[in-house]
Amino acid sequence: MTSYKPAQRVSSLKPYFFATLNKKISQLRANNVNVIRIDIGSPDLPPADFIIDKLSAEAHRADTHRYTPYGGTPAYRQAVTDYYKNRFDVNLDPDSEVVTLIGSKEGLFNLSQILLDPGDLVLIPDPGYPVYKSSAAIAGAETYKMPLTQENGFLPNLDAIPEDIAEKAKIMWLNYPNNPTGAVASLDFFEKAIDFARKHNILIAHDAPYADICFDGYIAPSMLQVPGAKDVVLEFNSLSKAYNMAGWRLGMAVGNAQIAQLLNTYKTQIDTSHFEPILTAGVAALTGDQTWLQERNHVYQERRDIVVKTLQKLGFILETPPAAIYIWAQIPDQYDDEYSLCSAILEETGVSITPGGVYGEYGKGYIRISLGTATENIQKAMQRLTNWFQMKGSPTS
Numbered sequence: 001m002t003s004y005k006p007a008q009r010v011s012s013l014k015p016y017f018f019a020t021l022n023k024k025i026s027q028l029r030a031n032n033v034n035v036i037r038i039d040i041g042s043p044d045l046p047p048a049d050f051i052i053d054k055l056s057a058e059a060h061r062a063d064t065h066r067y068t069p070y071g072g073t074p075a076y077r078q079a080v081t082d083y084y085k086n087r088f089d090v091n092l093d094p095d096s097e098v099v100t101l102i103g104s105k106e107g108l109f110n111l112s113q114i115l116l117d118p119g120d121l122v123l124i125p126d127p128g129y130p131v132y133k134s135s136a137a138i139a140g141a142e143t144y145k146m147p148l149t150q151e152n153g154f155l156p157n158l159d160a161i162p163e164d165i166a167e168k169a170k171i172m173w174l175n176y177p178n179n180p181t182g183a184v185a186s187l188d189f190f191e192k193a194i195d196f197a198r199k200h201n202i203l204i205a206h207d208a209p210y211a212d213i214c215f216d217g218y219i220a221p222s223m224l225q226v227p228g229a230k231d232v233v234l235e236f237n238s239l240s241k242a243y244n245m246a247g248w249r250l251g252m253a254v255g256n257a258q259i260a261q262l263l264n265t266y267k268t269q270i271d272t273s274h275f276e277p278i279l280t281a282g283v284a285a286l287t288g289d290q291t292w293l294q295e296r297n298h299v300y301q302e303r304r305d306i307v308v309k310t311l312q313k314l315g316f317i318l319e320t321p322p323a324a325i326y327i328w329a330q331i332p333d334q335y336d337d338e339y340s341l342c343s344a345i346l347e348e349t350g351v352s353i354t355p356g357g358v359y360g361e362y363g364k365g366y367i368r369i370s371l372g373t374a375t376e377n378i379q380k381a382m383q384r385l386t387n388w389f390q391m392k393g394s395p396t397s
């Protein structure tokens with residue numbers, strides 16, 4: 001049997017957590033286990049009909065099936081510009097400050113490739129979205145963890161970053177509203193982070209795909225609302241969660257023009273944009289009627305309340321998140337490892353939950369529940385958890 005030697009930079013690469021979990025769940029389902037997934041952050045609801053209708057109408061046109069221009073259509077970049085103006089009152093230049101992305105994950109990964117050399121240093125939140133770390137590792141760069149703890153409101157303590165680390169760092173990753181903690185950041189915090197980045201010549205990559213999923217009247221800001229932010233910030237955003245379009249793979253990076261152009265140039269060597277009808281339907285999503293999002297957020301809020309109430313009763317320690325689609329909860333005292341807890345729950349109840357350790361060292365002892373599953377199934381999952389913990393003898397049973 002022929003065996004090929006992988007490139008050194010990928011030789012220690014492990015499969016993405018959810019790729020492995022998907023396989024395990026397929027096996028359980030093949031054995032007739034009724035699995036309810038409240039692990040991955042993939043919205044179950046569809047986008048509004050007018051967006052789907054636009055995709056369909058555009059796909060029926062004869063002239064939309066060729067290669068789309070590099071950098072996406074000017075109409076899509078203009079729509080991103082209009083969205084930033086309408087939603088955040090932020091002005092962007094569609095030609096130099098907007099990058100069309102194949103989902104924001106692609107942009108996050110490629111940002112690391114265009115900025116990082118082996119031995120470079122990146123500041124990452126821990127817990128945090130795994131791609132910040134893996135994309136740095138593939139570029140040969142090192143990561144310095146900024147702990148996100150309950151005591152700090154899940155915000156990094158910038159004053160605790162040693163001077164030599166700050167001087168060496170090239171990128172600081174931030175993500176608010178936050179995955180996995182559901183925490184939010186104020187404009188004051190963003191301002192402080194921008195001052196820090198300016199002082200140490202760091203690019204802030206602010207990952208904001210949950211900015212449009214807010215509860216109880218909260219409205220998440222863009223980091224670009226801070227005056228002068230574009231000097232040091234590239235903000236990532238996406239239609240995946242904001243518009244229930246995760247499978248469409250449509251995102252954006254906006255802000256610092258130098259980095260945006262570098263990313264655009266790099267991408268001309270790697271991909272050839274999207275299927276044009278997807279971009280045109282994306283324009284409809286970004287610039288069309290936005291009122292349906294409020295109703296969608298009410299659905300998430302109802303699910304959030306069901307999960308929070310159940311977990312609190314079962315002895316988990318958690319806060320009610322004001323935004324995003326996740327519940328981040330510390331496991332009850334009598335359990336010391338979230339991986340074995342999640343495994344036992346999956347095998348014995350069919351409910352799939354994400355162990356916090358997937359998001360880093362500071363995720364140890366936590367679980368993450370996603371709200372991207374039908375309300376009825378979330379209710380069923382919570383009932384199964386309640387029965388399971390009662391059977392095991394939780395402190396409240």
Ligand SMILES: Cc1ncc(COP(=O)(O)O)c(C=O)c1O
Nearest residue numbers: 041103104105129179238240251
């Ligand atoms: C914090 C964060 N960033 C980026 C992404 C990637 O989103 P997409 O590539 O679908 O835009 C996700 C997806 O879960 C996420 O949670």
